[in-house]
Structure formats: C-alpha cells, structure tokens
Amino acid sequence: MSEHQFGxxxxxxxxxxxxxxxTEHLLRLDSESRRMRFSGTVSDKFIxxxxxxxxxxxxxxxxxxxxxxxxxxxELRPISDIWPIQAEAAFSVEKQWQNTGxxxxxxxxxxxxxxxxxxxxxxxxCLADNSRMRSIARKHDAKLHFEPGAIxxxxxxxxxxxFSMLEETMEDGNGFVTAILERAS
Numbered sequence: 764m765s766e767h768q769f770g771x772x773x774x775x776x777x778x779x780x781x782x783x784x785x786t787e788h789l790l791r792l793d794s795e796s797r798r799m800r801f802s803g804t805v806s807d808k809f810i811x812x813x814x815x816x817x818x819x820x821x822x823x824x825x826x827x828x829x830x831x832x833x834x835x836x837x838e839l840r841p842i843s844d845i846w847p848i849q850a851e852a853a854f855s856v857e858k859q860w861q862n863t864g865x866x867x868x869x870x871x872x873x874x875x876x877x878x879x880x881x882x883x884x885x886x887x888x889c890l891a892d893n894s895r896m897r898s899i900a901r902k903h904d905a906k907l908h909f910e911p912g913a914i915x916x917x918x919x920x921x922x923x924x925x926f927s928m929l930e931e932t933m934e935d936g937n938g939f940v941t942a943i944l945e946r947a948s
Contacts, residue, residue, distance in 0.1 A: 772829030775938030779818045786814030788833040800855040825872040837869035847883030878920040887916040
C-alpha cells in the first residue's frame with residue numbers, strides 16, 4: 764500500500780458529495796488542458812452539465828487535492844456491465860500540476876480500482892498530440908492503437924486478489940478520514 768503524496772497534496776477517492784469540487788476543477792482547466800481532456804473544445808456549460816452526471820453508478824473518481832482544492836482527477840467509467848467488463852479511463856490535470864507524476868499516480872489508483880472490479884479491458888482514448896497521456900499509457904504497458912487524429916490505449920488489469928482489495932480498502936479509509944478532516948477545518 765502506498766499513499767501518494769506530492770508536495771502538500773494527497774490523492775484520494777472522491778465521494779458523490781464532492782461533485783461541485785470536480786466541476787470547479789474542470790472549469791479551472793486552461794484551454795489546452797480542457798481540449799486534451801475532452802478531445803476538443805468544450806464550453807463552460809458543457810462542463811457544468813458533465814459535472815452533474817460524473818458520479819453515475821459504478822464510476823470511480825480519484826483526485827489530487829492540494830490546499831483543499833481538487834487539482835487533478837482520474838475517472839474510471841464502466842462501458843457496460845456485460846462480462847467481460849470493459850471501462851474507460853479519463854484524466855485531467857491543471858496546468859501548474861502537469862509533469863509532476865500526478866497523472867501516473869492517478870493511473871496507478873485507477874488500475875487498482877479497475878482490477879478490484881474485475882474489469883477485463885481498460886481503454887483510454889486521447890488526441891494524437893496528447894503526449895502526456897501516451898507517456899502514462901506506455902509506463903503502464905498499454906497497447907497503443909493509432910487512428911486518424913486519435914490514439915486508443917488498451918490495458919488489461921490483473922485479476923483481483925486479497926491484497927489488492929485490502930490495498931484499496933485501506934486507501935479508501937485513509938481518504939475518507941482525510942476528506943472529513945478537510946471539511947472540519
């Protein structure tokens with residue numbers, strides 16, 4: 764088990780009550796980071812609507828918090844509930860926090876969550892010029908498929924184990940306590 768920490772920040776799971784924090788984070792993305800996250804230009808209204816639906820059933824969102832503000836997020840969304848289960852991963856990191864290892868650490872958490880939910884294939888789709896996502900995918904031994912203007916990365920998480928389940932449970936417990944203490948201060 765490892766609790767990733769960067770500077771003063773911490774990575775933890777987001778809870779449904781933190782929907783406004785996710786929306787505010789996405790609205791703070793600069794235009795290039797926003798384009799990379801959503802594979803094109805999107806309006807503030809689009810992001811506000813997106814934030815309202817982000818916490819659907821079976822979606823797992825991890826975030827990097829610094830000074831009580833969400834600065835990066837990784838979303839794990841099942842594509843279907845039919846076996847073998849497939850899911851998509853999406854990432855957003857505010858400009859000042861890019862190239863610090865936060866995206867890689869969020870991917871580690873996302874893969875652990877995918878593993879413990881018996882997800883067979885995890886997909887990441889990004890624009891062809893998104894070098895950061897390509898780098899994260901390569902670090903995790905993803906199979907890259909190049910298409911006109913886009914890249915799809917396929918990952919196959921390991922099967923869940925007692926230890927992987929325990930690791931996520933411990934991280935969730937620590938994250939929950941951290942979230943409560945943040946709210947109390």
